[in-house]
Amino acid sequence: MRTVIYTNFDLCTGCAICQMSCSEYKTGGTNPRLALLKVVPNADGLIHQPVTCQQCQNAFCMKVCPAEAIYRNEENGAVIINEEKCHGCGLCVKACQKDVVLLDKPAKKARKCDLCAGEPVCVKSCPTGALEIAKLGGAKDE
Amino acid sequence: MSKGYMGKFLTINLSTSETKEIDVPQWLQEEYVGGKGYAMKLLYDLLPQGADPLGPDNPLMFFPGPLTGTLAPSMRACVATKSPLTGLLLDSYFGGHFGPEIKYAGYDGIIITGSSIKPVYLWIDDNNVEIKSAEHLWGTGTLESNRAIKKELQDDSIKVSTIGPAGENKVRFALISCEYNRQAGRGGAGAVMGSKNLKAVAIRGTHGVEVENREEFLKAVQQGYQELKDSPDVQALVDTGTASAVPFANEVGLLPRRNYQDGTFDKADNISDLGQNKDYWLRSEACAGCPVRCSKVGYIRTGRYAGTISDIVEFESAGLLGSNLEIGDAKAVTYLSALCDNLGVDTISAGSVVGFALEAAEKDIIDKEKLPAGADFGNAKAIAELLKNIVTRNGAVADILADGVKMAAEKIGQDSDDFAVHVKGLEVPAWGPRGNPGIALALMTADRGGCHQRGLPLGYELAGEPWNGKVLDRLALEGKAEIMVHEQNHLTALDTFVKCDFGNFGISLSNYLKLFSSCTGRELTEEELYNLGAKIWNMGRLFNLREGLDPAEDKLPKRFMNESLPSGPCKGHHFTDDDVKLMLKEYYQLRGWGIDGRPTEETITKYNLHQENTFSID
Structure with missing residues (x-):
């Protein structure tokens, strides 16, 4: 089993409260750009697509990490960066095809969604329910 | 810092x-x-x-x-x-x-x-x-x-x-x-x-904005969310934005029609939330950090304007581009509003300028031949052409109109100032004001000209909301200045933070102050906040006077003085010179301004506006 944050684009208003809350909780400063999830408007402004870490089963970020700093929390399936081991090379940032692993340049550390120890602040703060916690099954061959 | x-x-x-x-x-x-x-x-x-x-x-x-x-x-x-x-x-x-x-x-x-x-x-x-x-x-x-x-x-x-x-x-x-x-x-x-x-x-930008007292601040944020949820006014905005104010304004006789000649429009519902929701809305849209989501976004599915993507046609745009131009079709008004947004003109002034032009053509003050074919109230297609001409200053008439109704009336002459509806050059928004002295005072005294956002006593004057424990008489002149000064100071002060008018419908003053103090570490009392508002309002007045404002311009457009409202609950109402004088006298007095409309020396000293500190770039 793994836990992910499921996104309902049709309910997203683009208010960025999820991102502002995430950055506030994780960094102490508010700025959607520092958040560990994205909200991407489509070109004509008709919708916003929230993009969250899928805690991939075949996690590219984990695969490419030369420091073996990325591991899986077996309880909820979250893919987690061990800050002590991470030396900020940025390979995981490049590897993430959803663009939700960030490099904290001043700290020289990679950052990604860790589901806030089971209670993601983005989900809690979303005013419309555009973000939901979903429990998924494992891979077919598990 | x-x-x-x-x-x-x-x-x-x-x-x-x-x-x-x-x-x-x-x-x-x-x-x-x-x-x-x-x-x-x-x-x-x-x-x-x-x-x-x-x-x-x-x-x-x-x-x-x-x-x-x-x-x-x-x-x-x-x-x-x-x-x-x-x-x-x-x-x-x-x-x-x-x-x-x-x-x-x-x-x-x-x-x-x-x-x-x-x-x-x-x-x-x-x-x-x-x-x-x-x-x-x-x-x-x-x-x-x-x-x-x-x-x-x-x-x-x-x-x-x-x-x-x-x-x-x-x-x-x-x-x-x-x-x-x-x-x-x-x-x-x-x-x-x-x-x-x-x-x-x-x-x-990649910097985070930090706050002084995180725990207190987040508590105040949560309280703010709750206050917004608990406010029926805000919940109406969550559901339908400001478009639902169209039927209300129509009911109370404030909705401009035919270049503000009248205050009711039989097709008001069509261009309100009811028509818009049916014709194009798909979902809600919000500004950064706002749970209210008062904007609605969608596209027109069928007909002449199919494919037009638009945000909500909010109340002012529906009033000025819709009822004021006698367009009762939500799709057409949406198209015109989206056109204004993309060409980059204010929908309020644009609707007012077009209304002025159409009336001038009707009265043969400007040559109809010089407007697009079929230009008349209700003809959205010709009005769209006229807007495009104005924006590109295409042709002599459009070029004149592109300077707004005040300057256009000055150039055109022939008493066209009688129906150029502006205060100090700014075209008037979609609120009355005949039958509503408080709104009239708001328009006359707003610091940037004919504006409804510096204090609009709608609730007190029209919705029975008590002021200092008393329900007001809609048509009373006395006492409206006190509300106006209070509202202007309140909103000006909160615009230093910078609040949204709609958030202000729900969030309490005490909670704004909590948000401010926990964010910045600076405590402000309510009294200090109102003084801040008054100080800044006076600062603005001093700027305007320095730049040549004649206080005699604190007045209403002629239309609201000389012509009685033809319909609605305040049918027959118009303002007189005495009405205006009485309200302004009270207002100036409460502001600490002389009868000449200028802040007195005492007021300038009270708010420390002698400009001892001067900001300079060099």
């Missing part, structure tokens, strides 16, 4: 291409707080007296407030400059995502002076500032240029403010379109930007 602030202004001189960072002086932060406070003081200090609004000496400034870009619910930012429409102060507020990004880039304000020889745009990437060519963008619509700049800079997350062809052509009611499709609409800031040959400002 207190938390909540970034501590720096970015200044850009487009004549010399010089950019620099200036520390925000401590005295400025203490005395003027942010947003509107900075706007009024810096306009006074930076604008050379009598400078041409469309000349290089007029500064164009963007100010967020200390709460902008934080989790404090429903915050905005403002643009300040000298208005080319009124020759007076202009502060125009916008939501969306551009205001917060100024803070994220590390600034409490952006001050643009001078003018470029060629079209340019600004690219502010934290503290890297570039002036880039915009020659390839000149002539494009507001949203088209927004998208083109993101593509060029290869980042969709950049926040951009742009002008459309209207700003480029210095149409005096041109707007600035702020990320995304949020307008600093009123007063012609877009024309000032165009006069500087500045097509756009693009920003990307």
